[in-house]
Amino acid sequence: MKNRICGPWAPFVVLSTTLTLAACGDDSTATGSDSGSDGSTTTTATNTSGDPGTDTGTESSGEPTAGSESESQGSTEEPTTEGPTTEEPTTTDQTTDDPTDQTTDPTEATTDDPTTTTDDPTTTTDDPTDDPTDDTTTTGNQCEQQCGNDEWSYAWIANSGEHTVTKLDTRTLVEEGRYRTRPDGSGSPSRTSVSIDGRAVVIANRFGGLTKIWARQEDCIDKNNDGIIQTSTGKNDVLPFDQDECIAWHNPFSDYTVQRPVAWTSGVYNEETCEYDDQKIWTTTGNSGSPGQCGQTGIWVHRVNGDSGEVEDTIHIPHAEVPCTIGNIEWGLGPYGAAVDPDNNMWFFVWAQSKMVRVDHETLEYEVFSGGSYGLTVDTMGRVWDDIPRRFDYQSQTWSSPIGDIPGAGGSGVAEDLQGRIWSATQGGVGWVDMETMVVGDIIPLPGNNLYRGISVDIDGFIWAIQLGGTSAYKIDPETYEYEFYDGLNSPYTYSDMTGGQLNKVTCIPM
Numbered sequence: 001m002k003n004r005i006c007g008p009w010a011p012f013v014v015l016s017t018t019l020t021l022a023a024c025g026d027d028s029t030a031t032g033s034d035s036g037s038d039g040s041t042t043t044t045a046t047n048t049s050g051d052p053g054t055d056t057g058t059e060s061s062g063e064p065t066a067g068s069e070s071e072s073q074g075s076t077e078e079p080t081t082e083g084p085t086t087e088e089p090t091t092t093d094q095t096t097d098d099p100t101d102q103t104t105d106p107t108e109a110t111t112d113d114p115t116t117t118t119d120d121p122t123t124t125t126d127d128p129t130d131d132p133t134d135d136t137t138t139t140g141n142q143c144e145q146q147c148g149n150d151e152w153s154y155a156w157i158a159n160s161g162e163h164t165v166t167k168l169d170t171r172t173l174v175e176e177g178r179y180r181t182r183p184d185g186s187g188s189p190s191r192t193s194v195s196i197d198g199r200a201v202v203i204a205n206r207f208g209g210l211t212k213i214w215a216r217q218e219d220c221i222d223k224n225n226d227g228i229i230q231t232s233t234g235k236n237d238v239l240p241f242d243q244d245e246c247i248a249w250h251n252p253f254s255d256y257t258v259q260r261p262v263a264w265t266s267g268v269y270n271e272e273t274c275e276y277d278d279q280k281i282w283t284t285t286g287n288s289g290s291p292g293q294c295g296q297t298g299i300w301v302h303r304v305n306g307d308s309g310e311v312e313d314t315i316h317i318p319h320a321e322v323p324c325t326i327g328n329i330e331w332g333l334g335p336y337g338a339a340v341d342p343d344n345n346m347w348f349f350v351w352a353q354s355k356m357v358r359v360d361h362e363t364l365e366y367e368v369f370s371g372g373s374y375g376l377t378v379d380t381m382g383r384v385w386d387d388i389p390r391r392f393d394y395q396s397q398t399w400s401s402p403i404g405d406i407p408g409a410g411g412s413g414v415a416e417d418l419q420g421r422i423w424s425a426t427q428g429g430v431g432w433v434d435m436e437t438m439v440v441g442d443i444i445p446l447p448g449n450n451l452y453r454g455i456s457v458d459i460d461g462f463i464w465a466i467q468l469g470g471t472s473a474y475k476i477d478p479e480t481y482e483y484e485f486y487d488g489l490n491s492p493y494t495y496s497d498m499t500g501g502q503l504n505k506v507t508c509i510p511m
């Protein structure tokens with residue numbers, strides 16, 4: 001339970017230092033968690049200014065035979081065509097024309113009065129001791145939750161080959177629901193993103209189409225007015241798409257042929273309603289290929305209204321600037337890993353082009369950087385990580401590489417935990433580097449010689465590793481490295497912020 005306290009209250013504890021953060025959720029024991037943090041200063045990292053692309057090479061493989069469903073299953077992924085890695089480090093700064101308003105600042109999502117009233121009568125305040133530092137209390141705010149959500153926690157795992165998504169309770173390891181991700185029962189979903197309040201997930205289908213699903217029945221809509229909510233109760237109870245009343249909306253993105261990245265913005269916390277307003281969803285598409293693929297028409301970035309599913313802003317990035325294609329081939333898979341930073345700016349990696357793109361949440365301008373590998377995350381300091389894992393500093397536009405051995409396994413997700421460590425898949429399991437020193441910490445072997453493509457850290461600080469194309473999701477204790485697993489998935493190909501832990505961290509624990 002310690003971790004539960006940690007997440008939401010952390011902002012009050014003041015964290016401008018990593019020390020506080022480390023203390024949080026890291027009480028005691030910590031085997032192994034020390035090997036990197038004992039360290040030296042932040043400057044040790046080797047700075048290959050600009051172009052990290054070179055050593056990645058093959059890692060970036062992974063999602064090979066594009067488009068086809070088999071893409072999602074394959075553990076036989078061999079990269080093949082990974083493209084050029086020689087581009088110049090710097091940026092092609094590009095502005096787009098539509099600098100709409102949107103001046104939402106995610107960081108103010110925190111409010112300071114913890115006291116008071118739970119809306120849930122049955123629970124007497126679960127833990128009085130976590131009644132935080134009220135020294136900064138202001139009056140009038142009745143909201144119990146200060147930032148994010150810690151009342152429930154789900155991992156939303158795409159069963160790509162089955163065209164469904166699993167809702168897995170991260171605390172009980174029970175699969176509470178499974179849903180189709182497109183009306184036609186197809187779609188090849190891969191990436192999922194959980195909203196800051198934990199109330200919803202959005203799933204991107206690689207064949208196109210975005211679907212929002214509510215996490216809890218109280219948000220679902222009784223569409224047929226029979227007084228009850230018809231919705232999936234587990235993996236063997238998948239309802240027809242239009243009959244599951246927890247599916248909030250679906251936007252088919254009919255004009256597009258490929259759609260991978262998806263990432264919620266935090267929205268703006270409303271202290272009157274204790275809810276987040278103006279939650280948006282970033283996603284990207286391409287429009288000239290077979291389903292799951294794109295061609296030489298460039299990349300589109302969309303920002304979608306989280307309530308309605310309507311596209312509110314679209315930015316086109318021309319082929320000449322950031323090809324959606326693989327190397328110099330005429331078709332491709334396009335944008336891959338994606339995440340928002342503490343200011344809700346969108347970052348994504350473009351596969352087989354070794355490029356990363358940042359889209360500004362306020363101005364909608366975009367910038368292009370060289371580098372990246374496969375999965376992508378942004379840490380609480382606003383630094384961008386690929387899954388090697390290497391760190392990109394936006395201010396200095398330089399890359400830092402791991403110090404030590406953490407061999408790539410074919411591309412994976414990447415995630416920051418609550419102790420200042422960055423996790424990604426490595427051969428035979430998962431491993432981490434210290435996010436300040438870049439020193440490689442521990443490697444945690446997992447069963448089988450599998451690739452654990454889906455890497456995420458949930459809001460309680462547990463590390464998740466989803467076996468590519470298999471049936472298992474592993475939950476790893478960040479201190480003891482003991483793990484549990486859920487064995488009931490169906491050919492998952494998933495990564496991204498599937499638990500919402502990343503959005504929670506960059507919003508609620510920004511440095």
Ligand SMILES: [Ca+2]
Nearest residue numbers: 222226228230
């Ligand atoms: Ca109903």
